[in-house]
Amino acid sequence: MADVLKIGIAEWKQTTAPNRLRTAGLGSCVGVILYDTRLQLAAMAHVMLPDSTIARKNQTIEVGKYADTAIDALVHSLKREGATRLQAKMAGGAQMFQFKYENEAMRIGERNAEAIRQALKVHRIPLVAEDCGGHNGRTIEFDVATSVLSIRTVSVGTKEL
Amino acid sequence: MLSEFEQDLLKELGNIGSGHAATALSAMLSKPVNITVSSAEMEPITYLPERVGGPERHVASVLLELDGDIRGMILILFAVEDAEQMVSTLIGMPYSFDSFDELGQSAWEEVGNIMSGAYARALGDWLQTPIMIQVPATAIDMAGSIVEFVVTSVQPEEDAALYIDTTFMIDQKVSAGHVLFLPTHGSLKRIQERLLGNG
Numbered sequence: 001m002a003d004v005l006k007i008g009i010a011e012w013k014q015t016t017a018p019n020r021l022r023t024a025g026l027g028s029c030v031g032v033i034l035y036d037t038r039l040q041l042a043a044m045a046h047v048m049l050p051d052s053t054i055a056r057k058n059q060t061i062e063v064g065k066y067a068d069t070a071i072d073a074l075v076h077s078l079k080r081e082g083a084t085r086l087q088a089k090m091a092g093g094a095q096m097f098q099f100k101y102e103n104e105a106m107r108i109g110e111r112n113a114e115a116i117r118q119a120l121k122v123h124r125i126p127l128v129a130e131d132c133g134g135h136n137g138r139t140i141e142f143d144v145a146t147s148v149l150s151i152r153t154v155s156v157g158t159k160e161l
Numbered sequence: 162m163l164s165e166f167e168q169d170l171l172k173e174l175g176n177i178g179s180g181h182a183a184t185a186l187s188a189m190l191s192k193p194v195n196i197t198v199s200s201a202e203m204e205p206i207t208y209l210p211e212r213v214g215g216p217e218r219h220v221a222s223v224l225l226e227l228d229g230d231i232r233g234m235i236l237i238l239f240a241v242e243d244a245e246q247m248v249s250t251l252i253g254m255p256y257s258f259d260s261f262d263e264l265g266q267s268a269w270e271e272v273g274n275i276m277s278g279a280y281a282r283a284l285g286d287w288l289q290t291p292i293m294i295q296v297p298a299t300a301i302d303m304a305g306s307i308v309e310f311v312v313t314s315v316q317p318e319e320d321a322a323l324y325i326d327t328t329f330m331i332d333q334k335v336s337a338g339h340v341l342f343l344p345t346h347g348s349l350k351r352i353q354e355r356l357l358g359n360g
Contacts (some may be wrong), residue, residue, distance in 0.1 A: 009207050009309060025216030025305015028313050048313055096310035097224050097298035108313045137306020139217055154219055154302050 004141070005044075007031075010065035012045035014077055017145035024139040026092035028109035030067070030132065031140045032116050033090065034074045034125065035147055036083035042144045043078055045070035047092075049108070050115035067115035075123050086125045089149045089161055090116055091140050093132040109133065129161040167353070168202055175201035175325035175340070178283035185275045186331070190250050195330040196338075204324045209308045212324060213238050213339045216305025221245075221258065223273025224311060225297040227281060230290040231351065233344035234315050235277050238304060243329075243336030247272050250332065258301050266299065273297050280340060288355055308341070315343045 002018035009029065015021060017040035023031045026046070035042035045064045052066035063069040078086060093109035113132040120127050129149065131138070136153040143150075149161040179196040187194035210216040221244030225235045239247070241258055248268045249256045256265055277297050285292035300307055312322070323342040328335060344352060 009210075025210055025303045025309065027303075027306030027308070027310035029309050048309070094306065094310070096300050096302060096307055099226070099295070099298050106314050109310070135300075137303035139303065 007044050007046050007064075009046055010048050010062045012043060012064035012070055012073060014041070014043035014074075014081075015144060016041050020141055020143050022139070022141040026138045026140065027094055027096045028092070028112065030090055030092035030109070030112045030116055031138075032067075032070065032074075032088060033142045033149065034071075034078055034086050034088050035142075035144065036078060036086055037147055038085065039081065039083055040144055041078060041081055041083055042142060042147075043074045044142055045074055047112055047116060050111045067112055068119055071116065071119035071123065075125070086123075087147075088120050088125050088127045089129045089142070089147075090127065091131040091138055091149065091151050091161070094134050094136055094138065096135065096137065098135065131159075131161055167357075171203075171323060171325075172198060172201035174283065174287050175327070177287060178280035178325070178340070179327055181279035181283050182276045183329075185279045186272070186329075189271070189275055190247070190331065192250060192332040193330075194332075197328050197330075199326045199328060201323065201325045204322060209312070209322065209324065209341065210305040212326075213304045213308065214240065216303060218304040219302070220304045220307065221269060221299070221301045222307045223270075223277050223297045223299050224307075225273075225277035225281060226295045227284075228293040228295070231284065231288060231292055231344060231348045233342065233348050234311055235280050236307070236311050236341040236343065237273060237276055237280075238307070238339040238341070239336060241301065243338070244269060244272075244301075246334060246336065247331065261301060269301075270297065270299050273299055280342070284342070288352065311341070311343060315345060 007023040021044040023046045033044045052069045063073040093113035139152045152158045175198040183194045183196040219241045220238045223237045325340040327338045
């Protein structure tokens with residue numbers, strides 16, 4: 001029986017085929033998946049913020065919350081399972097509201113996506129496909145067996161990457 | 162977390178704000194409006210999508226930015242069907258957000274403007290401090306996406322928001338609204354000081 005593993009805000013999980021990984025209601029957050037097709041192994045994180053250095057001192061860091069720590073955690077965990085050829089897909093990073101006067105904090109979606117691209121570069125992991133930005137919320141589901149990422153939005157329906 | 166005393170005070174704030182909102186909405190729709198507050202509490206932000214009907218619940222929302230002594234955001238969420246009902250009442254004909262055109266958008270913005278403004282005024286009166294507000298922004302989408310956008314925009318390092326559960330009775334029809342007040346870190350401190358009487 002295949003399970004669908006649900007990933008909440010700032011969480012990350014890893015699984016193997018035939019299971020699927022799912023995160024619902026992505027807004028400015030980005031859902032990123034690293035996977036190894038040979039091992040039928042994948043991990044997904046629901047990244048909330050671009051950079052862990054903004055966390056307050058003495059605070060326990062939730063690794064899935066930040067782009068940098070999330071990518072590090074996924075890479076480390078997948079490699080421990082023997083992954084050698086990792087690839088990545090991601091979706092999210094929307095600007096849900098449009099204000100007359102925007103400040104930097106409101107472009108957080110864009111910054112999340114960019115931070116993940118940078119972190120992937122550091123680890124030399126190819127970003128195979130992405131669906132980021134726009135003004136729509138997304139629910140995404142990754143099928144580990146096929147590496148297909150389904151993306152559902154309220155206005156556009158479902159598409160596959 | 163807050164004491165029972167502080168929770169009661171917050172509920173009182175929710176009641177005052179809802180009273181203002183009911184009056185304003187009633188004048189706007191020319192219908193009797195009654196709003197009751199069922200609960201008001203501080204909730205961890207990760208619970209919020211569940212509280213508003215699950216992350217994928219299709220909702221209509223209004224987001225108002227607060228500036229001045231108290232900074233943060235007020236977010237109001239309604240199930241899409243309930244929001245459509247309000248817009249239909251306002252424009253005097255059945256309306257669906259499927260065709261979210263200029264008419265529907267401006268009507269929903271107007272509803273949001275009136276309601277969020279009422280809560281902001283109540284907050285300012287209660288804290289005896291002027292609160293400046295901008296024109297609110299609206300979005301109709303998944304509840305989880307909206308809540309997380311707001312949470313990350315306002316206070317990336319805060320882990321709780323004031324959550325007010327309300328029931329709206331408009332022209333005998335009941336709809337559930339959710340009002341979230343997300344103060345910035347400094348503003349939350351000021352409010353707590355005020356709650357404890359030494360602000």
